[in-house]
Amino acid sequence: MATVKIYYEDQYVRSFKANIIKSSKDDQGRSYVVLDQTAFYPTGGGQPHDTGTLNNVRVNDVEEVDGEIRHFVDEPMEVLTECVGELDWNRRFDHMQQHAGQHILSAAFADEYGYQTVSFHLGKEICTIDLQIDNLTDEVVSKVENIANNIILENRPIETKWVTEKELSNYMLRKELSVLENIRLVIIPDFDYNGCGGTHPVETGQVSSLKVLHWEKQKKKVRVSFVCGNRVMKHLHEKHMIVHGLTSLLSVPQEQLQEATKRVIQQTKELEKTIVDLKMQLISHEANKLLNEAKVIGHYKLVQSIFQSRPVPELQQLAKRITENEGNILVLFINDDIDDKLQLVCASGKNLDKNMNQLLKDVLPKINGKGGGSDSIAQGGGDKSISAEQLMDELLRIL
Incomplete structure (x- = not known):
């Protein structure tokens, strides 16, 4: 029996009676039924499918496949069963x-x-x-x-x-x-x-x-x-609630929201710049302190330190600041991260003939790590398969 597409004839049908003429599963294992007539709209023409129920069994998808309208249901249903279809009318x-x-x-x-x-x-x-x-x-x-x-x-x-x-x-x-x-x-x-x-x-x-x-x-x-x-x-x-919330937060009427928001954004940018400047001042101070504590090893100085959960970009900036101020210096930083990771930053001054990228590659297998860089500075990280102290000893051994 050919399927009668009731939705073409009366689009205001909310419930209907029909007979199940086919019950099966598709290639994905989804249960579906085909009716002798239906008010469910199948996906097509840019419009999504209807949802609803057949004898209180949820219809979660409707598609037209090989000339038949398949109603995908949450549980299998028997053929030749008379059913009552109910559309989700709000959705329709x-x-x-x-x-x-x-x-x-x-x-x-x-x-x-x-x-x-x-x-x-x-x-x-x-x-x-x-x-x-x-x-x-x-x-x-x-x-x-x-x-x-x-x-x-x-x-x-x-x-x-x-x-x-x-x-x-x-x-x-x-x-x-x-x-x-x-x-x-x-x-x-x-x-x-x-x-x-x-x-x-x-x-x-x-x-x-x-x-x-x-x-x-x-x-x-x-x-x-x-x-x-x-x-x-x-x-x-939704937009009214957002606008109302913003007017309360910014203490301005709605018509002044745009200008008030611009001021807040500009102030935020200025504060962020101030924070960056202050951080760089702190890094400079820290770099001078580490440089004063450097060990003298032959013709060069060594700065080595283990940090706890320190952002790697900060360690890179710190290493660069140290090597900028001293040509004959070697910097070895290890970060003991809270996520059971070890991270490294290795840097050398311009007067030292030491390849930091090669040093990193030589030590990373110890922690199943990855990384890279240049001759003067390199960074990487890996698993905490050994302690931060053991990793530092390995770096010194390779050197």
């Missing part, structure tokens, strides 16, 4: 609002500016259309958004009609059809004529409202993000 109606809003928005772009929509995606939070253009302006978006909301406010009918290929010449279609059989048109009279198999309300007023959120360049297209209906109120509420 949300999709109806978003899809109809997309038709209106795309038609407004096409009619007013000739911008053609080449793809549509109905996401869980926002919807997007891709326009075949290079850029978009605030003025264009504002005008198109006004046109779309006026069409919604006028509460025009949204009609669906099945036509043949020969009958297509009677309609000014917004874009070429992808099929030439079982052609279904969604029509907003005197505004939009478009081939579509998705779900829509029967009047534009039920879309409620449309808001463009933002747009961005996507290769040779522009992607426009928008929301319709109940999602507009959700986004408005």
Whole structure:
């Protein structure tokens, strides 16, 4: 028995009765059933699938595969069983609002500016259309958004009609059809004529409202993000709560938020710069202290130290500061990290003929480590398979 797609005939069906004519599993082991008739919409045309229940068994996905509509269920169901299907109506109606809003928005772009929509995606939070253009302006978006909301406010009918290929010449279609059989048109009279198999309300007023959120360049297209209906109120509420929170934190009215935020960002940058300068002063002081405590070994001095959970970039800066001030010096730093890791920084002054990169490579196998650098400074790390003290002894032995 061929599947009857009830959602094409009455998109306001919330529950229905049907018989299970097939029960099986797909290649991924997911259980599914095929019904003799259904009100569940399968994923397609940029619109996600419906969800709901069949005899209280959860329907978590709906797909059209090899000409049959598969209802993927949480548990297997028997063939020839009569069942009652219940749609998740909030999800269905949300999709109806978003899809109809997309038709209106795309038609407004096409009619007013000739911008053609080449793809549509109905996401869980926002919807997007891709326009075949290079850029978009605030003025264009504002005008198109006004046109779309006026069409919604006028509460025009949204009609669906099945036509043949020969009958297509009677309609000014917004874009070429992808099929030439079982052609279904969604029509907003005197505004939009478009081939579509998705779900829509029967009047534009039920879309409620449309808001463009933002747009961005996507290769040779522009992607426009928008929301319709109940999602507009959700986004408005979320943004209001954020703005209200910021006005309280910054102690300024809403209209001064932008300037207040700029001031905070600038102050933060200045403070960060101050912190960096102070850290460098501390590192310079620490470098002088370590240099004064250096051991004299033949014709060069040796600075060696083991640190606990010290950021490696700081150790690199410290080693560079020491070697900048002394040409005949060798620096060996080991960091005993809290994550059971050992890290090394090895540096030499410009007057010493010692290869730090080679020294690091010679010692890293002891801790199953990795790293590298130049002749004058190298860094790396590995497992704490030996103690930090043992690793330091190994460095000195190799030297």
